[in-house]
Amino acid sequence: MLYLYVRCEINGDAYDPLDPNGNITIRWDVLQENDDSSRDVRIIRISIVNYQLFRQIEEPGWKLSWRWGGSEVIWNMFGAEATEQGNCSFFRGKVAPHCCEKEPVIIDLLPAAPYSMQVANCCRAGILTSITQHPNKYISAFLMHVGIAEPSDTPPGMPTAFSIGVPGYTCGEAFQFRASLAPKCCVSLSAFYNETIVKCPMCSCACHDQPKSQCVMAGASGPTMLQLSRNEPVVQCTNHMCPIMVHWHIKQSYTHYWRVKVTVTNLNYIRNYSDWNLVVMHPNLRSVEQVFSFNYKPLNVYENTNDSGVFYGIQNYNDRLLQLGKNGNVQTEILMHKDRDFTFKEGWGFPRKISFNGQDCVMPSPDDYPRLPNVAGSFQAQPPSMLLLLLLINVFIHMLI
Known part of the structure; x- marks a missing residue:
């Protein structure tokens, strides 16, 4: 870059x-x-x-x-x-x-x-x-x-x-x-209110037809791996060809809180990432309530602006991101309080920027972000007062009968 x-x-x-x-x-x-x-x-x-x-x-x-x-x-x-x-x-x-x-x-x-x-x-x-x-x-x-x-x-x-x-x-x-000849990671997106999974942009880190690109089809092993050079990253063949993929999933919405699941996957066959870190920029990070499975520290670089934070592994638990395989990923969930600016409209719930080990990840185009369903508010939790009112109306009707 x-x-x-x-x-x-x-x-x-x-x-x-x-x-x-x-x-x-x-x-x-x-x-x-x-x-x-x-x-x-x-x-x-x-x-x-x-x-x-x-x-x-x-x-x-x-x-x-x-x-x-x-x-x-x-x-x-x-x-x-x-x-x-x-x-x-x-x-x-x-x-x-x-x-x-x-x-x-x-x-x-x-x-x-x-x-x-x-x-x-x-x-x-x-x-x-x-x-x-x-x-x-x-x-x-x-x-x-x-x-x-x-x-x-x-x-x-x-x-x-x-x-x-x-x-x-x-x-x-x-x-x-x-800083780097090519990006090393990319970001994919999804949300509970839309079935669409937005994949990493095509050729985020490399393309299949580029001479220096080395990739292995899923399930390949043995001689195929041995023939590849160890001087270049050896990644799983994907549409994006990145060794690291970060997936941001908007998981759930509560009355006063919302929950995000973040998964970091190592698609590199020949490298483990020790003491990795993930930096995320999102305006609602100023109201983080709890982070599960990762360490988290806000980055208050500009005094009152607290829209960025660094996530990293817990020592002797997940601070080592293993190479591609059954355990080649780490994940966490983030619980955040809904600030006054909170909305799911226009992709607000997705991060503005993500970097892995100090290198910016390629983000999908905003045009491709999962959109809200046509019926606004169909996924929002019903307030208890409304449910109680409906129950009382139902009881009153039965009393009249």
Whole structure:
């Protein structure tokens, strides 16, 4: 996974000693990239984080721009949109990309944007609060699928000339590091109110037809295993080809609480994971009532924001995640209190982000999340008062008869 960071700081004449380290950071995460020079090259998540203690980005909001290093185009976007499409005549007769500008200008979506176009931390009209005042509204994020107009053997260069389009701020050059060549885990989803099981996205970690991919069909053993190289992960053949799969299941709803089951499965034939950990981001983690079978600690990184936590195994019980087999998984259940923001609508009950051993897991698209049944509230528990009223009415009718 490739990361780029860009720091945007307020101009020198507006320096404030009360916030000497305040800045706005642009994080550019390449979540997936192909090595075959195909036009659908990368899935990129961009986050704009306001690390200033009291300065806010007010209306009309941020307006992010940069200069592409090659012939990149944006095929589609979620959570934001380009202000201009540009000249896409190169794709005549085909579906045109969302934006073909050499220097695209991107703006945030409005809060009323369709859910199918939203991602976590998007759709606030470009407004960023300070990290002190509203610690859950100081980040904006969006996703984009990026391809190249002219495939070649030369990989595109780094984007340059970043700007957030806010007067008084200047952005520096991007600096990068590569955390991993490919993701190592993925997330699947399910819920008691829908029979659909959302599997890990296709090719989350690799694809069957890639030369370096090594997988074993379920049930294979013996010579098949011995022929495979021990220098690369040897995983079970799946649609996602990940060595680790995390499954989040919304299990039950009570009057004041709800329950989630989390299962971590090791699909790697040749590795055990000792002292593993799982980091989850979800707004209701601030109201965790009980965690069964795992240790849990909240990650209060930003003071009052408690939407993230780390789960890890209990020593000498499940702190060692064994390789694929009968015992190749660990699982827990999480009981959480229903906060005032609680809802099962629009996929709210599913995590915003999950990482395993510090590496981000590939999440399914929000479009694929299990949906609520058409009859709203059909799965909700009936309050005792309503049941008592029905019983009294039934007794009264029999007395009249």
